[in-house]
Amino acid sequence: MTNPVLSIDNLQTHFFTRAGVVKAVDNISLSVNAGEILGLVGESGSGKSITGFSILGLVDEPGRIVGGSIKLSGEELIGKPEAALRRIRGGRASMIFQDPMMTLNPVLRIETQMIEAIRAHEKVPRREAWQRARDGLAQVGIPSPEERLKCYPHELSGGMRQRVAIAIAFLNRPEFIVADEPTTALDVTIQSQILAEAQKLCRENRTAMIWITHDLSVVAGLADTIAVMYAGRIVENGPAEAVLRSPRHPYTSGLIKSVPGEHLVGQRLFQIPGMTPSLLKLGEACAFKERCAYQDDACSAAPPISMEGGRACRCFHPLRADTAAQSGGAAKESAP
Amino acid sequence: MLAFLIRRIGQSAVVVLLMATIVFFGVNLVGDPVHMLVSPEADQAEIARVIQQFGLDRPIVEQYWLFLKGAVQGNLGTSFIFGQPAVGLILERLPATMELAVCALVLAVFFGIPLGVYSGIKPKSRVSQVIMAASIFGFSLPTFWVGIMLIMFFSVQLQLLPSTGRGEVGSFLGIDSSLFTLDGLKHIILPATNLALLKMSMVIRLSRAGTREVMQQDYIKFARAKGLSFGRIVWAHLLKNIMIPVITVLGLEFGSLIAFSVVTESIFAWPGMGKLLIDSVLQLDRPVIVAYLMIVVFLFVAINLVVDVIYSLLDPRVSLTGAKS
Amino acid sequence: MSDQLSNAAKPRFRDTPFGVFLSRYLDSKVATLAFVVLVVIIVLAIIAPWITPQNPYDLAQVDVLDARMAPGEEAFAGYTFWLGSDGAGRDLYSAMLYGLRISLMVGVLSGLIAMVIGTAVGLTAAYAGGRVETLIMRLVDLQLSFPAILIALMLVAALGKGVDKIIVALVAVQWAYYARTVRGTALSERSKEYVEAARNLGLSPRRILFGQIMPNCLSPLIVVATIQTAHAIALEATLSFLGIGLPQTEPSLGILISNGFEYMLSGKYWISIFPGVALLLTVFCINLVGDQLRDVLNPRLAK
Numbered sequence A: 001m002t003n004p005v006l007s008i009d010n011l012q013t014h015f016f017t018r019a020g021v022v023k024a025v026d027n028i029s030l031s032v033n034a035g036e037i038l039g040l041v042g043e044s045g046s047g048k049s050i051t052g053f054s055i056l057g058l059v060d061e062p063g064r065i066v067g068g069s070i071k072l073s074g075e076e077l078i079g080k081p082e083a084a085l086r087r088i089r090g091g092r093a094s095m096i097f098q099d100p101m102m103t104l105n106p107v108l109r110i111e112t113q114m115i116e117a118i119r120a121h122e123k124v125p126r127r128e129a130w131q132r133a134r135d136g137l138a139q140v141g142i143p144s145p146e147e148r149l150k151c152y153p154h155e156l157s158g159g160m161r162q163r164v165a166i167a168i169a170f171l172n173r174p175e176f177i178v179a180d181e182p183t184t185a186l187d188v189t190i191q192s193q194i195l196a197e198a199q200k201l202c203r204e205n206r207t208a209m210i211w212i213t214h215d216l217s218v219v220a221g222l223a224d225t226i227a228v229m230y231a232g233r234i235v236e237n238g239p240a241e242a243v244l245r246s247p248r249h250p251y252t253s254g255l256i257k258s259v260p261g262e263h264l265v266g267q268r269l270f271q272i273p274g275m276t277p278s279l280l281k282l283g284e285a286c287a288f289k290e291r292c293a294y295q296d297d298a299c300s301a302a303p304p305i306s307m308e309g310g311r312a313c314r315c316f317h318p319l320r321a322d323t324a325a326q327s328g329g330a331a332k333e334s335a336p
Numbered sequence B: 001m002l003a004f005l006i007r008r009i010g011q012s013a014v015v016v017l018l019m020a021t022i023v024f025f026g027v028n029l030v031g032d033p034v035h036m037l038v039s040p041e042a043d044q045a046e047i048a049r050v051i052q053q054f055g056l057d058r059p060i061v062e063q064y065w066l067f068l069k070g071a072v073q074g075n076l077g078t079s080f081i082f083g084q085p086a087v088g089l090i091l092e093r094l095p096a097t098m099e100l101a102v103c104a105l106v107l108a109v110f111f112g113i114p115l116g117v118y119s120g121i122k123p124k125s126r127v128s129q130v131i132m133a134a135s136i137f138g139f140s141l142p143t144f145w146v147g148i149m150l151i152m153f154f155s156v157q158l159q160l161l162p163s164t165g166r167g168e169v170g171s172f173l174g175i176d177s178s179l180f181t182l183d184g185l186k187h188i189i190l191p192a193t194n195l196a197l198l199k200m201s202m203v204i205r206l207s208r209a210g211t212r213e214v215m216q217q218d219y220i221k222f223a224r225a226k227g228l229s230f231g232r233i234v235w236a237h238l239l240k241n242i243m244i245p246v247i248t249v250l251g252l253e254f255g256s257l258i259a260f261s262v263v264t265e266s267i268f269a270w271p272g273m274g275k276l277l278i279d280s281v282l283q284l285d286r287p288v289i290v291a292y293l294m295i296v297v298f299l300f301v302a303i304n305l306v307v308d309v310i311y312s313l314l315d316p317r318v319s320l321t322g323a324k325s
Numbered sequence C: 001m002s003d004q005l006s007n008a009a010k011p012r013f014r015d016t017p018f019g020v021f022l023s024r025y026l027d028s029k030v031a032t033l034a035f036v037v038l039v040v041i042i043v044l045a046i047i048a049p050w051i052t053p054q055n056p057y058d059l060a061q062v063d064v065l066d067a068r069m070a071p072g073e074e075a076f077a078g079y080t081f082w083l084g085s086d087g088a089g090r091d092l093y094s095a096m097l098y099g100l101r102i103s104l105m106v107g108v109l110s111g112l113i114a115m116v117i118g119t120a121v122g123l124t125a126a127y128a129g130g131r132v133e134t135l136i137m138r139l140v141d142l143q144l145s146f147p148a149i150l151i152a153l154m155l156v157a158a159l160g161k162g163v164d165k166i167i168v169a170l171v172a173v174q175w176a177y178y179a180r181t182v183r184g185t186a187l188s189e190r191s192k193e194y195v196e197a198a199r200n201l202g203l204s205p206r207r208i209l210f211g212q213i214m215p216n217c218l219s220p221l222i223v224v225a226t227i228q229t230a231h232a233i234a235l236e237a238t239l240s241f242l243g244i245g246l247p248q249t250e251p252s253l254g255i256l257i258s259n260g261f262e263y264m265l266s267g268k269y270w271i272s273i274f275p276g277v278a279l280l281l282t283v284f285c286i287n288l289v290g291d292q293l294r295d296v297l298n299p300r301l302a303k
């Protein structure tokens, strides 16, 4: 077995707010191999973006990484001085953001923003940097890249801008990329094109990638492994196909059933009842307890992690393969 | 571009015409225009001559026409005090005022932007709080009082810098300016500082607010994710964005700088058109006042036009047709 | 009826709107101090005739032989010039308090008149809508695009000197700010539900305007009024300093400062300094109070 490109162990990122400590990321562990895509799935507010920012060392006040380890090709990132982190960011590890309308600076040309990304890491002549920028744009399927380089962001469509952001992320051939819901703001046809291109680039360059999304249907065809995040913790992970076909955790099961396409016509759409709990008040207990159909007294303690066939699940009552798919009641039915 | 310019120039002309109309009828409403145009000591013959020259015996509409015609030709009457054409008198002093206003503007930007950006990046630091308190204080200080204090401190107590006049004027590339001689530079420091202070407070506030807003934007975080150095982020990503509002507002404020130079020039005996205006008001030299007003209106309108063009050059999202895409 | 009410639920002072306002204002020590200083200044200005040794405008009490005395020296008439005397032999302490009186009077009076006119114009614009509104607001914008000092200068140049003329000029400079504020508030109030509700109840537009909209304009008006009054005082001082504001017979702080300016170069600092400090303190305190009022009264910033 190869060594993972990125491995996270017991990462904890907390926000020290006036109201108290928000455990946005609470003891998560993940690993991604070269050329593979990990889908990080969860409702909004579950700590996915903060996980991504933690990897790149971009967590802002009042947040702080308080524990754990993040290794990039075996090299520990936590505790590295800012200057060293800066060299890694955009070089060996880069990130794509959610909203393409906001991630490019409106007053700088595309070429400026691409060339500076190259020259921040390699002292190459402008001319060469420009050529690499052009090739980068061509790689993500942008027609007539020379002209696009001259453009300002507002002259491009949303899908085009996200392609530019992806091209920037791949510019320095990083070992690892976090993509933070890059297709959420785009419409469906463009979304699938971009998914396909990102996947292709990832395989070709043997880049390890974490693809963050709240939409299971996005990762279904894209990811090799899936990690499901809930209230700052990973509640289940494993090979994508296995997790999607037979989810162990009631939350995963609920998520799968609330994807519209998975349903027969005329059947009432499933909905997980209740709301994400406040991250301020979380204790040891299972955070999903209040919303779970299987909860009992045991759930007030810290749930155990059960491992089985390369999969892990953090639950007292993991579903078995047969019940999960059919029994219809993984989570409480929502009130009609 | 050309169409835009033509349209804006047209609009500007309308504003100038409007102001000319207000000035003309204002002068006619407030008092007897004969008194406005003739020195109080003038004799009957002189009064008759002026009435004849300006057609004050003709119907008001015709007079209005004559006034406009004169204005276009740069003829807005003759100063009682100097006996010279009023417009010429003012234009003669325009360079001194411009020099002062430009220096003040440069000072305000040069100190205001770094201070504002710093306090925007580190809003909670001690230094930032001192900067902000100072800028509120600077906001409430009357310009003339600051001028007096500057003179008292630097001229009277320390005897470092001269407090009156423009000093020696040098010539460079055909431009006369006190910036080209050491003596002239010494003379301009105090008045320029005086004039700059008010605007500096404003620049500090503007650039601080802009910095705080821009630093929260996703594109700054993305720039960090690209591995750019902090210096590059501030220089290329932050400054370029905050410069747009700062330059726009400052451009518009350039007019008020010229207006306030009236005060500064009086205190520092700076031989500009502001001082001329005060002297003329004190001596009731009305043709000069009217001419000053018209020239200032013209300047304001021209500045507005230039600011619009600069704005559209700075912000790629604004095309010269005026629409934001 | 009203007695019963007040007996039944006598709210604690802290919970009344004014109580809440007060406690939030007092949150800032600086603003509280500024308010206290401002009150002291105003009181001193009002009772000036009773606490000063000299009426500086009564020529019989002023002796030219006393001119330019340094602080602490004794006057011919026997009292001490605690703050020195000016070029005409006036006791500066007396002159300063009398000057403060005039400066405050001119500033406040012009502010009040401008507020009344500006409010009326602003409400008219909001009430009339359409062409009238556009016309009025264009005018307001045009005026606001010209620096206040220029407009005031021109008016004073045309009208001449005098307290009444200066007040006219200051009103002309200020009214547009009030008009813009009132119209802006009225416009946002006009679109709110309760105005719609009142209209549906069949209330006449005038009742709505004065009964519903006016009270809501009060907070922004108070804030603008404080800041504008500070502006007006500073502007009057500037004009007087330039010699085109108030006449010498009614010397405001600006004139006192101006009179002392010529002696400054010879080291007789006190003639300008003391009135200057009084002016500065007044304007600065009003601005600080205004800043805090804006924070407290602005519902958007309220938690």
Ligand SMILES: Nc1ncnc2c1ncn2[C@@H]1O[C@H](COP(=O)(O)OP(=O)(O)O)[C@@H](O)[C@H]1O
Pocket: A015, A017, A022, A024, A042, A043, A044, A045, A046, A047, A048, A049, A050, A051, A061, A062, A063, A279
């Ligand atoms: N600046 C902050 N201050 C306090 N809490 C924060 C801050 N940023 C994020 N959080 C907390 O972190 C949690 C996770 O946020 P995020 O990672 O953005 O969620 P998502 O899964 O939608 O990407 C949020 O629910 C929020 O409570």
Ligand SMILES: [Mg+2]
Pocket: A045, A048, A049, A050, A180
């Ligand atoms: Mg997110």
